[in-house]
Amino acid sequence: MKNSRESGVSGQWSVVSGFLFLLLVTVHFFPFTDFAASEDFRKRKSQLKESFTANEDIRAEIVFGRELSARILGRYKLYDDKKLTRYINLVGKGIAQYAGRTEIEFRFAVLDTDIINAFAAPGGYIFITKGALKIMEDEAELSAVLAHEIAHVTERHIVKELNIKGTDDSPAAGLARILGGGTETMRVVFTQMVDKAVEILFEKGLKRQDELNSDRMATITTANAGYDPVALKRYLKKISNNEEKTEILTGTHPSFGERIDNLDSFLEKNQLSDKKQPFLKERFVENVKIK
């Protein structure tokens, strides 16, 4: 009787041990992230998927960006000042080293207009207006505005907004497919998409969340590069009083109040509100001389 009870208990232990062993094998052979995917892990997974599209998708994104840039320059003339453009590029490329997507060559140019704004086209083409430069006081502010535009490129906001899907669900793959088609119809579709992107830039704007996210990412990039992390907030506060020159900006972005509040909480959360880092006012004044 005792033996039979012992063998019964022993059998139960075997079942429990066997179950645990199977569980162990399952967990080992199936990635932990998939087994118990938290929201955070899911986000990371999707980020990885989008950060590593094939070279061809990136090329398609650059071709798209060139077309969009040609339209931006068709609307606002290029400010043909090599010395100033070189300075803007040195600052822009310097901070871009602290952002992701190093596979892209970032290029920066100044637009000959007094409106206060900046634009980003996919593939790394970034524009800042003469009006925006006039109101800035230091290099930290310039780096923060450029970093906001860099974030739109690294996060592929415009390409995603166009809602085109490739075979692997990547918007850039969709572009590559359209370009790869090579037919006249595909070319027309491509041109229509670029025109839609122009509407996003100048009329409709991106998603409110994309803009707020770009402000936060710009603050991270600016701080990581070593500039004053409060620079973007200082700049937004300054331009918020200039209704006339910020008409397009306010029509396509969340209100200045919402953007400043968003930055305030982000700076506070990351202990950046009181962090003292260089403004580089002198170097900015030396290089940015606009009439």
Place this chain on the structure above:
Amino acid sequence: MRKKIINCSLIIGLLLSVPFAHAADLYVQSVRAPIFLEPTLGSKRLTESVKGELLKEMDKKGDWYQVDYKGVNGWISRLLVSTKPPLGKVSILEETEEMLEKGARKRASAFATAAAARGLAEERARISDKYKVDYEGVEWMEALKIADEEASQFLQEGMEK
């Protein structure tokens, strides 16, 4: 009975250790990536890792990974690392030139993409249905070349002033 309890505890112990066994190798994606003492941007910057370097993930907290970098134990932003190695520079301009020079045979789709890029230049007089275009301006932007090292040195000089 004691032996069974020990066996069972061993298996449970192994199960609990699984998440740590899968701690990832992380590659730096940005050209430069600072490593901080605490998982916050406001904390002390310990050192900087560079693009392509491999970091061992030790822990994770929100948007931060705790890593070991050349004996320095610190925290790096999730935005600047990934489990895959970073890509090299991609350009449609050099690619197109290279293809024309060498007459290299590439995949049809890649050729079509590059050809489309070249087509932009060839059809620069073409006007969009809706918008005016300036391709010369784009080429003016592209003609300005600044190496990563030069931009990096410029930034460094500013920070040391």
